[in-house]
Amino acid sequence: MIASTGTHTAPIEVLLVEDSPGDVRLTREALKDAKVHISLHVAFDGVEAMAFLERAGKHVHAPRPDLILLDLNLPRKDGREVLKEIKESSSLKSIPVVILTTSSSEADVLQSYHLHANCYISKPVDLEGFLKVVQSIDNFWLSVVKLPRDPRS
């Protein structure tokens, strides 16, 4: 069960928590050229993200994501709260969380790492930069890194 191998048949499940449809689409576009087969799920706010992770309501059949891409500034439930809840949950804390946000404030960076974010990335303002970042995520987290297996599966 090595996720980084291209031979692995099951797609890699990625949860993107992002309120801007433009960014969602850009992320999708960037991941189109990904080396691995990625199944991208999108939650538009923090509440929905938690519902997806806890398989609540309509997300009862939601898969457990292998990687979470989390924006910090979200409606209803803030990304910081989502991060905190994930990292405090014994079943979810093993999922790597990549903070992908427009904020480049030192305070946000520091706080995110304090809350055990696995990495922090500021969204580049230009398209090329953004594409590169997403491809790097793909390359690093989904190809290089060995992700933990779902303890339940």
Add this chain to the structure above:
Amino acid sequence: MQPIRTMQFGFGAALAVLIVVGAVAYRSVIASNESTRWTEHTHEVLEHITSLRSAMANVESGYRDFAFSGDETFLQSARVNTQRLHEELSTSRALTTDNPVQQNRIAILAGLLQQTVLDGEQLHAVTGSMEREERRLLTERSTDEERRFRQAKHVVILACAAGFLMAVIAGWMLQRNLSARERAEAKYRGLLEAAPDAMVVVNQFGRIVLLNLQAEKRFGYRSNELVGQHVKNLIPEGFAERLIADGTRSAVEALAQQIGMGIELQGRRKDGSDFPIEIMLSPLQSPEGILVTAAIRDISVRKSAEEYLVKTVGELKRSNDDLGHFAYVASHDLQEPLRMVSSYTQLLAKRYQGRLDADADEFIAYAVDGSNRMQQLIRDLLAYSRAGTGEMEFREISSELALHKALVNLQSAIQESCAVVTYDSLPAVTTDDTQLSQVFQNLIANAIKYRSVEVPRIHVSATADAGRERVFSVRDNGLGIDPKYFDRIFVLFQRLHGREQFAGTGIGLAICKKILERLGGRIWVESQPEKGSIFHFALPGAAAK
């Protein structure tokens, strides 16, 4: 002070002279009286002696006539006169106790009178010598009396003259002294009146001794209404307490602590209204003890100006903060939608370049360029609004290290342009090193960017700390600037060149200016077109802190 001493001494001397003269006159009069008494006494004694002698003659003639005529009446008369004779004799004895010679004669006389046969010759001789003695005494005493009287008269006249003279001298001195005091007081009053401030002179008990017209006017009193009043009527609090000694210090000490300081207090007008004042105290030695001259200035205008200033500064700061916040929020929040515009126009360009028609390509190109520029502007606006706003850390740093940091950041630009950056040994300064680095970086980046055809040569130097400020200079051999643009170049987004010539939004110098203003310094330029530029900036010197 000196005239008072002299006057006291003068009066003392006059008094002493008068006492002496009075005593002498008194003694003279007493002596004269005594003399008169003695003269009168002598007259009395003489009278009795005469009477004694007449009694004696009567006794003699009484007996003689009786012997002639045998008439009993004569005998009777002789006996009566004998009796008188004895009486006169004892009176004379009592009167002449002071004179042993006369007493002796009286004793002889008494002895003669005891004899059965009276010796008329001898009796006459003794009484005669007694009378002569008294007459001699009378002459002597009269002369003495006259002399003493004359003497007493002279002494009294002299005393009167001395008294008069003293009175005249004292009067003259007093007059002279008073006029000196009046003159001094007039001078002092003139001085008070000439002062622009309200002046009040207060004694150490807090009573007003003297004040000028301005003081009366300022506090709404009529002329001389205030003299003698307590200063608390004018300044209810904080002034009298400063004058009057308490347990631990004397009035002089208490005052010494207040001298020269402007003390802000409340003054109270006659109508009870208060107004802000500032008082300056100075002590004044006077014969009545320490006096305090208080210069009182109405600071209502200054106070309201101060309040206005504080208010205005507060408003300005608030509006500035608002503006800063606005710039930050605007640039930050604008970035999000702009990122979308920019990303998708770029995506459009990437995917569809050459696949639509030429017009579409051109339109897309303009959209991409516009959004890129706008992004740059917003980034710069954000940088500008952040410049010098965060927490500044003022400490002693090496300005040379700050320059090094800037040069590291500019490494690629320096290499690309083959620029030669030199610098003198740069001093330690007390400032924020990140901000100083930023200033160096912007100035050197500009020097490289606006270079001429020559190899860019940039030199950084600093003056010695001149106390108030220390000036750094960044000199280049670049394009130079027309002096008419000197002000414009420091304004946000003001550029002297087209975008085709030089990229950039015109932010660098605006940021430098903002940073230096925050650091308490300033920035200016010295330049001629084609002759290079020298950008100077000053940081506060050691003496300015």
